[in-house]
Amino acid sequence: MEKKVVITGMGIWSCIGQTLDDVRDALYTGKSGIIFSQERKDLGFRSALCAHLEQPDLKPFVSRSLRQFMPEEAQYAYMATKQALENAGLDQDYLDAHEVGIVYGNDSVAEATMHALDKFREFKDTSACGSGAIFQSMNSTVTMNLACAFKLRGINLTASAACASGSHAVGLASLLIRDGLQDCVICGGAQEANLYSVASFDGINAFSLRENEPTKASRPFDRDRDGLVPGGGAATLILESYEHAVKRGAPILAEVVSWGFSGNGAHISTPNVAGPARSLKLCLKNGNILPKEIGYVNAHATSTHAGDGKEALAIAQIFGDYKVPVTSTKGQTGHEMWMAGASELIYSILMMKNNFIAGNLNFENPDEETACINIVPETREAHFDMFLSNSFGFGGTNSTIVVRNIESNH
16 A cells, blocks of 8 residues: 655755745745855856855754764755754654654765865875765765764665756655655755866856846746856755654645656757656656646756756646646756755745745746746746646756645644
8 A cells, every 4th residue: 555655844955045934935035046256256167156055053963073074065954954854843852763764865075075185185195085084075975974963764875866866865755655665754955065066067168157147147948048057055855654744743744746757868968858758747647647737837947048948848748738837946046956856846835835936037038949838937926736846967867746735734
């Protein structure tokens, strides 16, 4: 018997806020988290645009011995997870007494790796890397550190799938619960926001050059888009089986209805229409959902010319005559990469819970491809009970999740 999977807690560390209330307000008012970084310009970046992230202070919460193993993204993930556990009413006593798992998306630890190897090359001595270097520089650093910090004894796994990492992590966690292998899983995605992590992205001309107007640079679906803006942070969701959540009297926010996925099986960086369309189709099929039941689509659209156009065509192909409202929150946040699949679920749930759709920032004119879908340019009051969220990544990895609202506690 398949179990119903529900979301009981959320936490976020984002360029548009570090609390759920602040993020909700930022979404509603169309606040942008994008800035011009003089440091990046001085160091030779072609585009000095990026999301501005506050650096968390973990000293009140995490021992010095554990902090030395935590790179930037693990720190963001700790803060988001601490918030999500509180939001779900899960304390350390509960975590100690139950097998709670963690599946988290992460696909790079550039800065920590670079610093450790720089020290080795400078001193020609491997011990100069430092004792924390190995734990900081592995892709699984987030799950490794959080499992130790919160003493988690369930599944302990990192989903590494480029910009679909966060979404795949939530999908995998939902499967574990649906199949009865876990009662409760912490899941999400994290992205380092330092300049070293995206230098090679800048080197392949992937970023917007609209440096004189930072808040107008990320413009998903807009005709005049000229590249993405890199962001980062972390987002955590607490997933539980419905029975488990009811039994412990948890606040039930929403249900993860279904997960769909696909591979493009084509070019490593150039997207196509068929791959994303299959991900969408499979997600609807897996949830036994009709397209017209979806009230909102949170698109992957990163503000690149090829990606946004192909996704628009895929959405149009699957939804047909039904003009579902579509936006990409990346107009406000930039591309949160490994975190995006998780953070965009939280953004969408906040909209669903508060009866609005955040406008697609900087969408002024469609092009030939993006004109085929119903893009919402400005925040509007809207009631919807089910949404679909897309995340696509390099290598042609695609992930789609459908979430349904749950109004009452049970």
